[in-house]
Amino acid sequence: MSTEATPHIPGLSIASVERETGLSKDTLRVWERRYGFPTPERDANSERLYAPDQVQRLTQIKRLMDRGHRPGKLLALDDAALVALDAARPSVLAASNVPQLDSWMHLVKTHDSEAFQRQFYREMAKRGLAGFVQDIVAPLITLVGEAWSRNELGIFEEHLFSQHLEKMFRTVLANMSPQQGSPRVLLTTLSGEEHTMGLLMVEALMVVEDVCPVLLGPQTPIEEIVRAAQLKQVDAVCLSFSSAYSPTLSAQGLRDLRQMLPAGIELWAGGYGVKAIRKPIDGVCLMPEFKDLYDCLAKWRTEHGHEPVSASVISLPVTPK
Amino acid sequence: MSTEATPHIPGLSIASVERETGLSKDTLRVWERRYGFPTPERDANSERLYAPDQVQRLTQIKRLMDRGHRPGKLLALDDAALVALDAARPSVLAASNVPQLDSWMHLVKTHDSEAFQRQFYREMAKRGLAGFVQDIVAPLITLVGEAWSRNELGIFEEHLFSQHLEKMFRTVLANMSPQQGSPRVLLTTLSGEEHTMGLLMVEALMVVEDVCPVLLGPQTPIEEIVRAAQLKQVDAVCLSFSSAYSPTLSAQGLRDLRQMLPAGIELWAGGYGVKAIRKPIDGVCLMPEFKDLYDCLAKWRTEHGHEPVSASVISLPVTPK
DNA sequence: TCAATACTTTGTCCAAGACAAACATGAGCA
DNA sequence: TGCTCATGTTTGTCTTGGACAAAGTATTGA
Numbered sequence A, B: 001m002s003t004e005a006t007p008h009i010p011g012l013s014i015a016s017v018e019r020e021t022g023l024s025k026d027t028l029r030v031w032e033r034r035y036g037f038p039t040p041e042r043d044a045n046s047e048r049l050y051a052p053d054q055v056q057r058l059t060q061i062k063r064l065m066d067r068g069h070r071p072g073k074l075l076a077l078d079d080a081a082l083v084a085l086d087a088a089r090p091s092v093l094a095a096s097n098v099p100q101l102d103s104w105m106h107l108v109k110t111h112d113s114e115a116f117q118r119q120f121y122r123e124m125a126k127r128g129l130a131g132f133v134q135d136i137v138a139p140l141i142t143l144v145g146e147a148w149s150r151n152e153l154g155i156f157e158e159h160l161f162s163q164h165l166e167k168m169f170r171t172v173l174a175n176m177s178p179q180q181g182s183p184r185v186l187l188t189t190l191s192g193e194e195h196t197m198g199l200l201m202v203e204a205l206m207v208v209e210d211v212c213p214v215l216l217g218p219q220t221p222i223e224e225i226v227r228a229a230q231l232k233q234v235d236a237v238c239l240s241f242s243s244a245y246s247p248t249l250s251a252q253g254l255r256d257l258r259q260m261l262p263a264g265i266e267l268w269a270g271g272y273g274v275k276a277i278r279k280p281i282d283g284v285c286l287m288p289e290f291k292d293l294y295d296c297l298a299k300w301r302t303e304h305g306h307e308p309v310s311a312s313v314i315s316l317p318v319t320p321k
Numbered sequence C: 001t002c003a004a005t006a007c008t009t010t011g012t013c014c015a016a017g018a019c020a021a022a023c024a025t026g027a028g029c030a
Numbered sequence D: 001t002g003c004t005c006a007t008g009t010t011t012g013t014c015t016t017g018g019a020c021a022a023a024g025t026a027t028t029g030a
Helices: A014-021 A025-035 A052-066 A079-087 A101-109 A113-149 A155-174 A197-208 A222-231 A247-260 A290-303 A309-315 B014-021 B025-035 B052-066 B079-087 B101-109 B113-149 B155-174 B197-208 B222-231 B247-260 B290-303 B309-315
Strands: A184-188 A212-215 A236-240 A266-270 A284-287 B184-188 B212-215 B236-240 B266-270 B284-287
Touching: A014 A025, A014 A052, A052 A079, A052 A113, A101 A113, A101 A155, A113 A155, A113 A197, A113 A290, A155 A197, A155 B155, A155 B222, A184 A197, A184 A222, A197 A212, A197 A236, A197 A290, A222 A247, A222 B155, A236 A247, A247 A266, A247 A284, A247 B014, A266 A290, A284 A290, B014 B025, B014 B052, B052 B079, B101 B113, B101 B155, B113 B155, B113 B197, B113 B290, B155 B197, B184 B197, B184 B222, B197 B212, B197 B236, B197 B290, B222 B247, B236 B247, B247 B266, B247 B284, B266 B290, B284 B290
Parallel strands: A184 A212, A184 A236, A236 A266, A266 A284, B184 B212, B184 B236, B236 B266, B266 B284
Antiparallel strands: none
16 A cells, blocks of 8 residues: 555546547647646656546536636636536526426436326326427426536436436327328437437427428438438428537538538528527528427428428329339 | 539538548548548648548448458558448358348338338237347347448438337337336446447347336446446346447456446346357356346346245335435 | 567647637727 | 627637557467
C-alpha cells in the first residue's frame, strides 16, 4: 500500500471526454487555448488527461449551453455561480403545467414497473393519445434526462423507463394498423442520432391524424433515406433530432438530404435538437414544437387538395410484387 | 431549365462524410495524405468537398474493413476488385435446413411489409413461438446480416426488416404479461453491444417457459447491472452477445460481472458472440445455442426445488418505496 | 505446433493559424 | 417603444504536417 500524496486518479483521454460531454475534440482544445479551461494533465506521451471533476464541470457547462447560455460567460464563472445557474432553471419545463410530473418521477426512481404500466394506460385513457404524448411523455423524458445528468438517477432506472415507454408505444401502435391514410411519411434519424423515442412519439401523433407513417428506426445514411423514400413512395420524410445532436450537424445533414431528395418529397425535422437551429433551411420544414407538426400536416393537405384518402389511393399506381 | 454540362453536384463536407461513412475526419485526411484517396475538391474557402461517388466507395471500403480486411490493401484495389471481394463470402448457415428461408429473403429484398406480417403470424401459428424463433427468426437475422455485408441488401431493407421483427416481438410479448413466474431473469447487454434483437428472442423463449424476464435494453454498465439485479431481486442475469462483439471483451466483461455479482445470482450468456469463447468461465453459464438455455433453466429449477414461487416471494423482505 | 520477437500498418493526437457563421450591440427611423 | 440595418465580437470547425502507440503481420526459435 503506497501512501503517495497523489492518489493516482488517471483521468480521461480527450476522446473519452468528447464522448462523455458531447463537446468535440476541437472545441475542447480551443477552449483550453482561449479561456484557460479545462486544464488537463499530460500523460507520458504528452496527451491530455482530464481530471474527473473537470469533466463534470464541462458536462454542467454543456447543459447550461443547451439552455441558451454562451460559453464565454460560463467559462468565466466559478463553481458556485454555475451551480446557482443550474438550480435557477428556467429549464425547458420552467412552469410545468402538470404538477403531477413529480409523482411520475417518483415512479421512475422507485422503478415500480406495475404501477408505472397502470398509470400509463390510465393517463392515456384520460387525455387521449396525443395529449398524453405531449403533456406527459415528452416532459417526462426531458425530466428523466435532466435528473440523470444531475446524477439523481441511475442508468438502470433510465433504461427501465425507456423500456416501459417503448413497450407501451409499440403495443398501442400495433393495434392501430396505419396501413392507409395520407400523407405517407417516412420516419427515421440521421447516422449518429440513436434516439428512437422521438420517432415513436411522432408516429403516435401521426396515426391519430390518419397519416400513414413508415417507421425505419434510427441511423439511416442520407443516400438510403432517399432510396427508401422513393421505393416506399412517401410524400414526406420526417427526421427527429435529440438535444444531444449538434445543431451544426443537424443543419448540415438537412441541407445534404434536401439536396439529394426529389423536389416532390417534403422534408420535415422535429425534436429538441431542432430548437437550436435558428436560420430556416430552404425547402425544409422545422418543427421545434409538437404543434408545428399539425401546421405542417395542414399545409400539406391544403396544398394537395384534401379530398378523401380513398380517391387518391385508388388513382395511384400500385407497384406489383 | 438549364442545360449545363456539369449538373452542379457540389459534394459533401468532411463532417458530412464522417457522418455518412463512420470514418473520422482524421482518418479521412490521413488516407488522402498516405494513399492518395479520396481526392476531394476544395470549395472557395479551401475546405474539402467529397464527390458522391467517392463517398460511396468509402462506405464500401468501410464495410469490407468491418469484415476484417485492412485499409492498406483495399485502398490499392480498383472498383472491380472491390466488388469481387464484396461477393466472395462463405455463409455460416451452409446447409440451411429450412429451404423456405429463400422465400423469406425475397420478402426482405422486396420490402413487402404486409406480406411480411402475414407470413410472420402464419409461421408462428404453425411452429409455435419457440420453434419460430429458433428455426426462422434467428437464421433469418444471420442471412440478412450476411446479405448486407455482401451488398445485396441496402441499409433501408435491413432497417425495415428489424422494425418488423421488433414490432412483432413486442406485440406478441405484450399480450403474455409475464408478471410472475420463476426464475426472475434480468436481460441486457454490456456497454458497446447495441443489438437488442437477441434480447427480444430470449425474452420470447423465456415467456413460453414461464420465466419472468426483466428487459433492461442494451448497453448497461456492469455496476448498474449489479444494482439492477439486486433491486429487482432477480435469480439470474442473462447477457446477449452478437457476433460483432469482440470475444476478448465479452470474456473479460463476464469475468468482471461475475466478480461483482452476489454469488446467489446466476450469470448466463447467449448469442453468436458466445460461440467464440473457448474456455469456460467459472460461475458463468455459456449458452452458444438456444437449446442451452433450456439446460440452464432446468438446472436452476432442480437446484432450487421447483416449489411454487409464492413461498419464496413472501419470505423475501420487500423494500418499501 | 506454439510462443516470443521484431517489423509494418494504421488511427488518433498535437500545434497554431484562419475564417465564416452565429450572436450581440448600437444607430437610424417609423 | 419597436423595427431594421450595419458593425463588431464570439465561437466552432477546418486547415497542415509531424509524431507516436496500439494492433496486426511476419519471422524466429523451442
